[in-house]
Amino acid sequence: MDDALRQRIEEAAETNALLNAVKHDSEAQVGAIMGPLMGENPKFREYGDEIPGVIAPVVDRVNGMDAEERRERLSELAPEKLEELEAEDEGEDHPLPDLPNVEEYDTVRMRVAPNPNGPWHVGHARMAAVIGTYKERYDGEFVCRFDDTDPETKRPDLDAYDQILDAIDYLGFEPDDVFKASDRVETYYDYARDLIDAEGAYTCSCPQGEFSDMKNSGEACPHREKDVATVHEEFDxxxxxxxxxxEMVLRVRTDITHKNPALRDFVAFRMIDTPHPREAAADYRCWPMLDFQSGVDDHLLGITHIIRGIDLQDSAKRQQFVYDYFGWEYPEVVHWGHVQVDAYDVQMSTSTIAELIAEGELDGWDDPRAPTVASLERRGIRGEALVDAMVELGTSTSNVDLAMSSVYANNRELIDDDTDRAFFVRDSEDHGGLVERQIVGGPDAGEPPYHPDHEDRGRREIPVAAGVAVEGDDLPGHGERVWLKGYGCVRHTRDAFEYVGDDISAVREEGVDVVHWAPADGPELRLRTMDGDVTGVAEPGVLDYEADEMLQFERIGFARIDDIAPEGESVAYFAHP
Incomplete structure (x- = not known):
């Protein structure tokens, strides 16, 4: 990163930090400004790992100002943003806008409606994060309804129901009610019959291509004027x-000349020969289309507000025809754009991820390379960090980008203070391989602190009797010095490290590099990362930790311990720098 880019980042960070601090009348947080910073400046994203360190001093400087100084500085840098803030309701303290017309409802009741054809990828988490946040904001209710009425093209995965509920729990929310649409098929039949009685639906046996041609030309299907008794008979x-x-469908009668062909006499029920994987639903062959099923359920389940993609605007319009027939009032709707997630080579698609798992390219849904909620959890990223980053994106109708660096910054703030430090030396070509050297002279062990900000937690004892291992890129030239962190200064001579003292001025005044290290006979460890697995040796104290505990491998990053094997290879999952 050159000086010019660093200056641009610092300037943008100052504006965003001031905006965050003034808006919420509190100290700015690095994690809270990472999302807007990266979203407004796409060119910054390739430096996502470095940016938190660049902007942290800027945020500290902003936090050192009083409220009046912050407002004055913001008025100098971005007066239009300050004007926008001043125009908002002073009571607002949410990145999400108010839901429309909430005062008209006793209880705000919202729903996530996942198709359980697989576990959630990262993008799926946005809906639950935002709805869960709105539930807390309005003291409302959160419904999870599995829209599983397509047993063929989006065939449900029996394991996915619980996996999705686990993902919601990981995000920090608990649904007030859980429903499976495939348990409610008889209810949909009842309302289909009521719709037929209202002359709002008719059975149609036109081949799909023929009907499409008629629909597009605004020509009525010859079955459209069937009498109600015949329609009932054929629907039964x-x-x-x-x-x-x-062979046969049930269509909702709309306006065959409507200016939008997608709204003309759409299908409400169709025949599917493939049995549903759930035993309770396996005998059904007549299945509702999503627009009918979801529309009926939203009314019957008391949903007051719906959030859906901007590309689904036609769904609301189709459902409105059904609501008009029944005299129902349609819920409030918020449309938003799609979310794109950076940092992954794997496409954020349930079907694509499933294919890669089936082909053995990924180990499973929690593979660190997979853009899934399960992967984030296994890597040790807290659900709160993902929720906060998703909520910061708001509900804009424009497509938005989620920078994973903002999730990582949030997580770093949540875990850094409680996470012990440790050494892990990677045996990787990317880092010059693993090099072993004997120590000549000096102490019998290094004693770095468990946490640099908490000396009261004590120090680790790392023996050097068997020699030490360093990464090849950290190995100094012959005759040159290097500082082994927590041990002292050594000179590389005769294929050994000669101890030359513990005077820190070698680092501060003479520029000697500080490196991490581990005993040459330290325990083997495999670090699973988004770029593949890396093996190496760790300090012995790593074996004292248990699965699910977090460590920060110094100069590498945070990782979640996955498996400890005292006699073999332990495993950790890399979280982020």
């Missing part, structure tokens, strides 16, 4: 499974 035959897939 659909329910009884007497038609093959594609």
């Amino acid at each position: 035959a659909m329910v009884d499974g007497e038609y093959d897939s594609g």
Whole structure:
């Protein structure tokens, strides 16, 4: 990172930190400004690992100002942003906008409606994060409804129901109610029959291509004027499974000349020959389309506010026809753009991830290379860090980018103070391999602190009798010195490290590099990362930790202990720098 770029980052960070501090009348947080900073400046993203260190002093400087100084400085840097803040309700303290017309409802009740065709990828978490936050804000209710009425093209995965509920729990929320649409098929049949009685639906056996041509030309299907009795009879035959897939559908009667062809006489029920994987639903062959099923459920389950993608605006319009037939009032709707997530080589798609797992390219849904909620959890990233980053994106109708560096910054703030430090030396070509050297002279052990900010936690004891291992890129030239962190200064001579003292001025005044190290006979450890696995040796104290505990491998980053094997290879999952 050159000086010009660093200056641009510092200037943008100061504006965002001031905006965050003034808006919330509190100290700015590095994690809270990472999202806006990266979203507004895409060119910064390739430096995501370095940026938290660059902006931290800027944030500290802003936090050292009083409220009046912050407002004055913000008025100098970005007067238009200060004007926007002053125009907002002074009581606002949320990155999310107010939901529309909440005063008209006794209880705000919102839903996530996942298709359980696999565990959640990172993008799926946005809905639960935002709805869970709105629930807390309005003391409302959170419904999880599994929209699993497509047993063929988006076939449910029986394990995914619990996996999705686990993901919601990981994010820090608990649904007030959980429903499976496949348990409610008889209810959909009842409302289909009511719709037929209201002359709002008719059975149609037109081949799909023929109907599409008629619909696009605004021409009515010849089945459109069937009498109600015939429609009931044929719909009952659909329910009884007497038609093959594609042979008969039930359509909602709308406006065949509507200016938007997508809204003309859409399908409400179709025949599917593939049995549902759930035993309780395996006998059904007549299944509702999502627009009908979801629309009916939103009314019956008392949903007051819906958040959905901007690309689904036609769904609301189709459902409105059904609501008009029944005299129902449609819920409030907020449309938002899609979220894109950086930092992954794997496409954020349930089907793509499933294919890569089936082909053995990924070990599973929690593989560190997979852009999934399960992977983040296994890597030791707290759900709160992901929620805060998602909420900061707001509900704009524009597509938005989630910079994983903002999630990492949030997580760093949550775990840094409680996380012990440790050494791990990588045996990797990318870092020059692993090099062993004997120590000549000097103490029998190094004693670095467990945490540099908490001397009261004590110090680790790392023996050097068997020699030490360092990464090849850290090995100094012959005759040159290096500082082994927590041990002291050594000179590389005759393929050994000769101890030359513990005067820190060698580092501060003479520029001697500080490096991490481990005993040459230290325990083997495999670090699983987004770029693949890295093996090496760690300090012995790593064996004293248990699975799920976090460590910060100095000069590498935070990691979650996954498995401790005193006699073999232990495993940790890399979280972030």
